[in-house]
Every structure is written in C-alpha cells, then in structure tokens.
Amino acid sequence: SSGINAEYGDASVKQSKDEEEILKIAEAQKRLLLAAIDSCDHNSKTGGVVVYSTCSVMVQENEWVVDYALKRRNVKLLPLGVDIGKDGFSRINKYRFDSSLSLTKRYYPHTHNMDGFFVAKFQKLSNIVKEPKEVFRSDGESEEEGVGDVME
Numbered sequence: 001s002s003g004i005n006a007e008y009g010d011a012s013v014k015q016s017k018d019e020e021e022i023l024k025i026a027e028a029q030k031r032l033l034l035a036a037i038d039s040c041d042h043n044s045k046t047g048g049v050v051v052y053s054t055c056s057v058m059v060q061e062n063e064w065v066v067d068y069a070l071k072r073r074n075v076k077l078l079p080l081g082v083d084i085g086k087d088g089f090s091r092i093n094k095y096r097f098d099s100s101l102s103l104t105k106r107y108y109p110h111t112h113n114m115d116g117f118f119v120a121k122f123q124k125l126s127n128i129v130k131e132p133k134e135v136f137r138s139d140g141e142s143e144e145e146g147v148g149d150v151m152e
Contacts, residue, residue: 022058022060022061023060025061026058026060026061026064026065029054029061029065030065030068030069033050033052033065033066033068033069034069034072034073036050036052037050037069037073037075037122037124038073038129040124041124041127042074042123042124042125042126042127043127047123048123048124048125049078049121049122049123049124050075050121050122050124051119051120051121051122052065052066052069052119052120052121052122053117053118053119053120054117054118055115055116055117056116056117056118057106057107057108057116057117057118059089059092059095061118062088062104062106062118062120063088063089063090063092063095063097063101063104064095064097066088066097066098066101066104066120067097067098067101069122070098070100071098071130071132072129072130072132073124073129073130074124074125074126074127074128074129074130075122075123075124075125076100076122076123076125077098077100077101077103077104077120077121077122077123078103078121078122078123079103079121080103080104080105080119080121082105084105084107085105085106085107085119086105086106086107086108086111087102087103087104087105087106088101088102088103088104088105088106088118088120089101089106090102101120103120103121104118104119104120104121105118105119106118107119
C-alpha cells in the first residue's frame with residue numbers, strides 16, 4: 001500500500017504520494033487481491049477465507065479495491081469479529097460501493113491511537129470467476145462496470 005496515514009503522526013508519508021502514484025498502487029492491489037482469491041479454494045478446510053489489509057486509509061486503496069473484487073469474483077464480505085474500528089464506507093462523496101462494505105473496518109491514528117489501516121475479510125463462495133457486467137455511461141458509451149460507481 002501507499003502507507004498513507006500508516007505511521008501515527010508522520011505527515012511526511014502522506015505528503016510523499018501523489019494521486020497518480022496512489023492509483024498505480026491501487027491497480028496493483030486489485031491484481032494482488034484477485035490473485036489471492038483465485039489461489040484460494042472455496043471448499044478448503046478453512047472455508048475459503050481471504051483477508052485484505054492495507055496500511056492506508058485512502059478509499060482508492062481500500063473500498064475501491066474491495067468493491068472491485070466483489071464485482072469480479074464469487075465472494076462475500078464477512079464481519080471481522082472485532083468491536084473496535086470504524087465501519088468501511090459504502091458511500092463517500094459521490095462514490096457508491098456495495099452495501100456490504102460496512103463489514104470492513106477502518107482504523108485511524110487520531111481516533112484509535114495507532115497506525116492507520118484498513119481490513120476486509122472475504123469468504124469465497126465458488127471457484128467460478130464472474131464476468132464483469134457491462135454498464136453504460138451517461139454519454140451512451142459502453143464500458144466495463146467500474147469500481148466506486150459515481151452517482152450523478
């Protein structure tokens with residue numbers, strides 16, 4: 001992850017990354033998460049569970065990546081089983097994510113007195129890979145279903 005907000009009180013980490021770099025990191029994280037899900041068998045003794053965690057509180061590295069995986073693999077989010085942390089976003093600003101993202105947890109340096117990070121727990125439901133849905137933009141052009149769909 002970018003490490004943004006990972007070190008409690010270290011503003012230099014946050015200022016060292018630009019938007020383009022964060023988006024490149026998020027793209028790599030999408031590929032890594034899908035690879036982790038693909039390498040897991042939903043019939044395994046452990047129940048096909050995959051945990052995704054970052055040392056960042058950036059939506060692009062967290063909810064966007066988790067939403068992307070939910071749309072492309074037969075997985076669901078599970079409760080983490082811990083009481084601390086803030087629920088992940090199912091909507092923030094103009095972005096809307098799967099409602100189950102409220103099962104993820106965010107940890108903030110200023111609230112939890114620890115490094116900032118994010119955690120999601122997936123359960124694989126099937127080894128079959130979903131085909132992304134085709135959606136239509138407001139200009140009528142077709143594109144693959146996006147992550148963090150924008151509400152207009």
